[in-house]
Amino acid sequence: MSQTAIRKLDAAGVAPAPAKLPARRAKLRRLTLTDFRSYERAEIEFDGRPAAIAGANGAGKTNILEAISLIGPGRGVRSARLDELPRIGGPGGWAVAARIDDGEDERRFGVGAAASKPDRRICRIDDAAASGPGAFSEHLRFLWLTPAQDRLFQEGxxxxxxxxxxxxxxxxxxxxxxxxxxxxxxxxxxxxxxxxxxxxxxxxxxxxxxxxxxxxxxxxxxxxxxxxxxxxxxxxxxxxxxxxxxxxxxxxxxxxxxxxxxxxxxxxxxxxxxxxxxxxxxxxxxxxxxxxxLVYHRGKSRLARLCSTGEQKALLIGLVLANARALAVCAGGAPLILLLDEIAAHLDPERRAGLFSILDGLGFQTFVTGTDKSLFTAWGDRAQHFEAYDSTLREATLD
Ligand SMILES: Nc1ncnc2c1ncn2[C@@H]1O[C@H](COP(=O)(O)OP(=O)(O)OP(=O)(O)O)[C@@H](O)[C@H]1O
Ligand SMILES: [Mg+2]
CATH class of the missing domain: 1.20.1050.90 (RecF/RecN/SMC, N-terminal domain)
Structure with missing residues (x-):
């Protein structure tokens, strides 16, 4: 896909961008995927509440989180190589576009690669080419936790x-x-x-x-x-x-x-x-x-590496929440997006409800995935619920 095609995708139905940076309360409102991973084309509207995405294994949940994370510096939540991102069976190019706004001003971000140059990442901010994904870090901040990090204390x-x-x-x-x-x-x-x-x-x-x-x-x-x-x-x-x-x-x-x-x-x-x-x-x-x-479980006076799997996960969540809390008390800064993949599965119902209210209190835009929508029932209408099925994402109502 050419740069022009990515620009066209970004520009779909949005007004010209103002020059100023998005305020920290700005939210990701629209995400558009084209031939990205398992998605041929998807346009998803977020209303700013935490997004709880439920769906079976392979339904396309992590692909959504990965797409969002690519509007940031680095290689995203999966640390993927560029050649893994185009849809298998697709034309070869791919694009992810995001619209961020705070109700008044908006910015548009795009990332992708053309089929003719699959190893060259194209990054755009509004209508201008950006030097690389590092440029996104001036505009958006990310914190994430994924199942791959579950062994963080065991790894090198x-x-x-x-x-x-x-x-x-x-x-x-x-x-x-x-x-x-x-x-x-x-x-x-x-x-x-x-x-x-x-x-x-x-x-x-x-x-x-x-x-x-x-x-x-x-x-x-x-x-x-x-x-x-x-x-x-x-x-x-x-x-x-x-x-x-x-x-x-x-x-x-x-x-x-x-x-x-x-x-x-x-x-x-x-x-x-x-x-x-x-x-x-x-x-x-x-x-x-x-x-x-080095991370220690304070209550147990024990190195995290020596803690149980569940304790390690809880420590990791605690660290990410502490960092989000630290960011919440700093004045200014670009909007923060929290991506929590498969997080609910590890937590008992009480902890899960606790996590949801902590996230509500922090007020940062959060995207959470789980294999069953019942995991998110306790969030009620404080969250926007989605169901992923066969790489289609639909807004869902709570039963
Ligand atoms: N480049 C690609 N092109 C097409 N499909 C892909 C590509 N990369 C990954 N997939 C497929 O996308 C599908 C959805 O993957 P994803 O990781 O988003 O699932 P998930 O809903 O998070 O599942 P789980 O609950 O098991 O974590 C998988 O079947 C995966 O094999
Ligand atoms: Mg997944």
Missing amino acids: AGERRRFLDRMALAHDPAHGKISSAFEQAMRQRQRLLDDGGRDDEWLCALEAQMAESGVAIAAGRRHIAAMLAAANVAADEAFFPAADIALQGDLEIALAHRKAADVEEDYAAQLKCRRRPDAEAGRALLGPHRSDL
Whole structure:
């Protein structure tokens, strides 16, 4: 599908966009899918209440959440490759378009790829091309939980870092750009080291870049950890266990008692000293890309990794809610969208009702999925209910 086709799709029946950013109370009102995953074409209207999507396995629920998440930085809730997104059996191109408005102003966002260039993601904001999905983070923020994260505390540190960095990104759109700058400098330095590392000046410049962005990443993570504590992780304790979190990483720990400029200088110096071991290892052995997030179940004084499956899930939900709470107390900011895939299934009826009232209280736009609509009965008409069947989404009434 061409850029023009995506623009046409975006423009369907909407007024010209105003220049100003959407206020935080703005909501996703219309989602249009074209040849995306199992959807040939879908146009879904949301009224701003939490959307509870019920349907059997394979009905197309997660595909909807994934489509919404692609109007954000990164690769969405499934971390999917671009070639997985076009509808199998479709023409090859695909598009997702979203209209966000607060009743007065509206913005239009689009993402997709043309059949002729399937490996090139096209991003649009209103009628203009955006540089890439990173540009969306200025306009929309996301927090999500998916079944794939159920093993977060069992997996390697990389998944937990990504979880933490996504939480940080919801507070600060610059966090993503800084992370990319760090990765890029680290990759270039490694390439030089692999080639013998003779260009000292260039290596020093890259190490200075790594130090600057690396310390900024660590500072962003410390900030989010402090925000979580300040948002009072125990606030939802009646339903979700309180968690204590600790950051494990040289830079994060150093920043607790030293000035950022000193930590930066020190890190650059260490990188210079470690060129040989890093060349031998084929990767930088020190930096924020090695950090970990430790989570403890406060009530049980136990590492999350040692908790039961259900306890781990409840801890994760508690962390995401704490971050949403932290975002709720900050003034300003782009609208936040919460995507909670298959969340209700893990919770007993009391906790589920508790979750719904916590989400109501937070007031952010939420999309929740489950395999049976009875899971959402307790939400009543405080939510907008949908039924997914064979990749068709229909608004449903409660029995
Ligand atoms: N690129 C694609 N083209 C066509 N169909 C796809 C594509 N990718 C995934 N699908 C299919 O889309 C269907 C719906 O998937 P989805 O993950 O949305 O289901 P779900 O309702 O979330 O199911 P579950 O309850 O099992 O999580 C599945 O049958 C899946 O195989
Ligand atoms: Mg699913």
